[in-house]
Amino acid sequence: MTTIKVEAANTKTTVIEKKKKVNRFLKSGVLGWVVILVVWQIASLFSEEMFLPSPYATFKGMIEIASDGTLFVYMGYSFARVLAGWSLGLLIAVPVGLLIGTNTWIRTILEPVINFVRFIPPLAFITLFMLWFGIGEQSKVFLIVYATFFVITINTLTGVLSISKDKLLSARSMGATKFQTLLHVVIPAAVPYIFTGAKLAMGSSFMAIIGAEMVAANEGIGFMIWNARLYFKTDWIFVGLVVLGLMGFLMDRLFTYGGRKFLARYKVVS
Amino acid sequence: MPAIADAIILKNGAKTFQQDEDSPTYVLKGVDLTIEKGQFYILLGPSGCGKSTLLNIIAGFLELSEGNLEIVTSNTNRDGRGFVFQSADSALFPWLTVEENIAFGLKMKKVPTEERKKIAEHYIKLTGLTGHAKKFPDNLSGGMKQRVQLARVLANEPEILLMDEPFGALDAMTRRSMQNELIRIWRETNKTIIFVTHDIQEAIILGQKIGIMSVGPSSKITTTYDVKLSYPRDLTTAEFNDCYRRVQAHFEDYGI
Numbered sequence: 001m002t003t004i005k006v007e008a009a010n011t012k013t014t015v016i017e018k019k020k021k022v023n024r025f026l027k028s029g030v031l032g033w034v035v036i037l038v039v040w041q042i043a044s045l046f047s048e049e050m051f052l053p054s055p056y057a058t059f060k061g062m063i064e065i066a067s068d069g070t071l072f073v074y075m076g077y078s079f080a081r082v083l084a085g086w087s088l089g090l091l092i093a094v095p096v097g098l099l100i101g102t103n104t105w106i107r108t109i110l111e112p113v114i115n116f117v118r119f120i121p122p123l124a125f126i127t128l129f130m131l132w133f134g135i136g137e138q139s140k141v142f143l144i145v146y147a148t149f150f151v152i153t154i155n156t157l158t159g160v161l162s163i164s165k166d167k168l169l170s171a172r173s174m175g176a177t178k179f180q181t182l183l184h185v186v187i188p189a190a191v192p193y194i195f196t197g198a199k200l201a202m203g204s205s206f207m208a209i210i211g212a213e214m215v216a217a218n219e220g221i222g223f224m225i226w227n228a229r230l231y232f233k234t235d236w237i238f239v240g241l242v243v244l245g246l247m248g249f250l251m252d253r254l255f256t257y258g259g260r261k262f263l264a265r266y267k268v269v270s
Numbered sequence: 271m272p273a274i275a276d277a278i279i280l281k282n283g284a285k286t287f288q289q290d291e292d293s294p295t296y297v298l299k300g301v302d303l304t305i306e307k308g309q310f311y312i313l314l315g316p317s318g319c320g321k322s323t324l325l326n327i328i329a330g331f332l333e334l335s336e337g338n339l340e341i342v343t344s345n346t347n348r349d350g351r352g353f354v355f356q357s358a359d360s361a362l363f364p365w366l367t368v369e370e371n372i373a374f375g376l377k378m379k380k381v382p383t384e385e386r387k388k389i390a391e392h393y394i395k396l397t398g399l400t401g402h403a404k405k406f407p408d409n410l411s412g413g414m415k416q417r418v419q420l421a422r423v424l425a426n427e428p429e430i431l432l433m434d435e436p437f438g439a440l441d442a443m444t445r446r447s448m449q450n451e452l453i454r455i456w457r458e459t460n461k462t463i464i465f466v467t468h469d470i471q472e473a474i475i476l477g478q479k480i481g482i483m484s485v486g487p488s489s490k491i492t493t494t495y496d497v498k499l500s501y502p503r504d505l506t507t508a509e510f511n512d513c514y515r516r517v518q519a520h521f522e523d524y525g526i
Contacts (some may be wrong), residue, residue: 042446164360164361165360166355166357166361167360167361167363169329169331169353169355169372170353170355170422171362171378173329173330173331173351173352173353173423174332174352174374174375174378174422174423174426175375175378175379175426176374176375176378177378180378182379184374184378185363187363188363188365189363191365263364265365266365267364267365268520
């Protein structure tokens with residue numbers, strides 16, 4: 001009797017172990033990639049390489065551009081522009097969001113304007129920005145600043161407006177000045193919203209930079225994609241797409257990790 | 271000149287909310303209130319009678335539309351009054367630990383870190399939060415959160431405690447033990463307390479004096495009732511029941 005019981009328990013644990021392993025595999029998200037690669041490969045079999053290059057052809061193309069370092073230089077350019085524009089955008093948008101959120105007058109004046117301008121996509125401004133800021137790095141960075149600004153401002157504003165009145169009143173009744181309340185209550189309470197805004201703005205940044213690099217740049221992933229059409233190098237376009245996704249993915253992961261590590265008490269990542 | 275023993279005097283207080291230009295709506299009208307120093311005063315009334323509005327006026331969060339309010343404390347700033355909100359979740363700072371929440375007011379007043387820690391520790395002990403100092407409010411039960419709120423307010427050493435149905439969301443058992451705790455803390459600290467509730471039993475368990483409010487609009491304190499029972503109060507005694515009946519009768523007089 002006793003032996004049977006032990007055996008039963010053992011079988012049960014191995015089953016659970018197996019289930020756990022399957023679960024871990026599913027959760028890792030590898031399956032999705034495998035499916036995409038298979039579908040892509042099959043689709044490419046029915047097509048020409050110039051029309052739809054296979055995953056392998058894309059990989060070869062990647063080796064081709066990477067071997068002389070061009071790919072990495074282009075990635076560096078695009079990434080540096082995104083990082084510069086996004087950081088600058090964050091630096092400007094957060095204080096503006098706090099100001100609009102805490103000041104009813106400013107909010108009344110600016111909210112309609114913001115809700116008008118935010119629907120104008122960054123790409124519509126490319127020519128104007130080049131005219132105003134030149135064809136160098138400035139116009140591209142400013143374009144990203146523009147692309148990030150509204151997302152982060154509106155998120156910050158939402159964060160400020162969603163603070164419970166009780167928190168503000170209790171801070172006041174415990175002797176906090178207006179500035180102290182901003183610093184110790186309003187900003188901490190808005191951190192999760194700012195964080196989400198910053199994450200969303202990353203996507204807009206990549207959108208803006210690729211557009212700008214296609215129109216006016218001699219380097220960068222956008223330039224590479226646009227340039228590939230001249231040589232019918234469809235595989236390079238695919239390399240560009242993959243690299244863009246990868247860069248965004250890594251940036252997002254890094255940012256999320258940082259948030260989890262340093263902003264845990266603000267519950268930025270649920 | 272107010273009598274030395276008085277802490278709060280409100281004369282003919284009224285609060286209006288402007289709905290349209292000609293006819294303001296009176297939430298409160300003709301409210302007279304005198305609370306002695308060290309008294310445990312209950313504002314009792316049905317939901318929507320404006321008792322929270324009155325408490326917010328006494329706290330200084332809202333302004334009186336008419337009448338005259340006098341708060342007598344040795345320190346004239348707003349710190350003389352501490353406010354315990356109905357919902358701990360919306361009042362506490364979830365990004366601060368229990369200890370940091372309690373030390374918040376002291377930090378704002380730039381009290382040195384060492385002293386801050388000492389004071390926080392004292393109130394953690396007083397409110398029965400020992401062992402929870404490093405936890406975040408989200409990891410505490412409802413009753414514990416209200417203890418944190420109480421400790422956080424007490425740490426600023428206010429002379430007057432304003433409490434807005436702080437035990438309303440707690441289960442019956444936790445509520446009873448919090449009531450006992452509050453009485454203990456009140457007797458140890460000699461605070462003046464104004465406690466808002468719509469529960470007659472709670473009013474009689476806690477209060478020395480009960481101000482009964484009429485239904486709004488234009489509500490006011492219609493009757494004050496002195497509870498002469500000694501603490502801690504036993505709600506199974508005949509005297510307690512007698513009290514209950516009398517307070518209940520006041521409400522029936524006004525058709526509530």
